[in-house]
Amino acid sequence: MSDATVSDVVGKPAAKGETLLQVRDLKMHFPIKEAAGLGRTKKVVQAVDGVSFDLKQSGSLGLVGESGCGKSTTGRMITRLLTPTSGQILFKGTDIAQLKERDLRPFRRQLQIVFQDPYSSLNPRQTVSNIISTPLRVHNLVKKGKELARVQELLERVGLNPEHHNRYPNEFSGGQRQRIGIARALAVEPEVIIADEPVSALDVSIQAQVMNLLEDLRRDLGIAFVFIAHDLGVVRHFCDEVAVMYLGKIVEQGSRDQIYNAPQHPYTQALLSAAPDLGTIRGVPPKERIRLVGDVPSPIDPPSGCRFRTRCWKAEDICATQEPLLEIKPQSSQGHTAACHFAEPKVDLTAATA
Structure with a gap:
């Protein structure tokens, strides 16, 4: 793909109601090799086995199911932290499933992820300022000397004190650390955020605050979310569409009201x-x-x-x-x-x- 074509696809804002992301028959099979250094593939773990769904501009899709059903693996494939075994990940019509790193880089800006554990997802040796400003430098989004102002703006946007930019992650609570992770994702102005169980590691009293923040970002900035969770109550309040996964496959999918008011599948x-x-x-x-x-x-x-x-x-x-x-x-x-x-x-x- 030429640089001009990538720029046209990534740089053009999505129209209201436009389909941003199309996942088609996505699979992730992890090979298990035999012992004794034989090196022959014996079996595979079918972590994700044929998942398909669409995500519209400023929409929200909830992926729900028991632990081990393939929800997080799906999220990591969408952001290309994992390369799918097969299938398509169409972002604004461009398949990024098998793109090489050089070609993939512009798309990474538009597809960000917020991880489940706010304690392990932030580098403890870096200040908050450095954590948030790194993606700004990687994507050349801010002029030299303007980084601190942008970092402070992002901290304020997620409800943190801008003057705490020079602190380290261990000086913040779990809820505050998750807000830092959200600020890091927002830094590159993405169109899609994969929220991988973003509140499951937080106290119940803090969960609602973080969920309200995500809802504000979705409303104010038009960001679309793939929201991965096992908490059906959280999904019901945040997501317009819901897909239920079991053992690597989607077994039921529909609008929030369809899934919660008239579930069809026994699971x-x-x-x-x-x-x-x-x-x-x-x-x-x-x-x-x-x-x-x-x-x-x-x-x-x-x-x-x-x-x-x-x-x-x-x-x-x-x-x-x-x-x-x-x-x-x-x-x-x-x-x-x-x-x-x-x-x-x-x-x-x-x-x-x-």
Whole structure:
């Protein structure tokens, strides 16, 4: 790709409602090699196995699911911290999935990430000023001598004292450190931020403050978010669209109201029934919980057919032989997809909790 073409794609602001990011059949398989230095690939960990979704300008998509389902790996592929095994990552129509580092550099400015752990994501040997100004220097976004003013502006934008720019990360609380991480991401004026469980490591009293900050940034700056979380309550309040992942695949996807008010997939229904502040879903009385049996299968050797079938109370023979497609079901509203042979919005509580 020529420099002129890259500049045209990256530099042109997205129109309101325009699709910024298109992920198509994205896969990440980590090889496991045999012992004794034989060097032959024996098996692979299917961390992500065919994920697809769209993200619009200033939109927000929540990726939810249990630990190990592939949410964070998906986020790291989108920002190209990991190179996908296969699939497409289309940013404004340009596929960046396999771009080399030199060609990828302009796109990194537009696709930033905020990590889960504010304690390990900041270099303890650098001052806050240096942490935030480094991306400014890398992308030549500020003139020499103007860096400090920009750093102080960013600190104030995320609710921190601008005069604390010369302090080190260990002089801040967890919530303050996460704000520093957000400021670092904002420094390059991105159009998309991948928020990888940004509040899960924080005290409950601080979580709401950080979430309010992210909502303000989304509203004021038009930034689009892929919000990775296991807390369904947080996702419900922040995200317009929701995609539910299980063992490397999206099993249900739709608008916030579709997912929370009429979940189609048994796994989604089980997650919602277990959420403490989301105790009522359609067909499930308050305080009732769907308890899944068994453990999550290994991504090295996932079940045939439907990957959820080994824990599903609806499973039948077809579930083992035929993988269900992620598609709109007859009883679903437009844009609401589920990958289940027996998808339905009403839960058979007797069978589910037996």
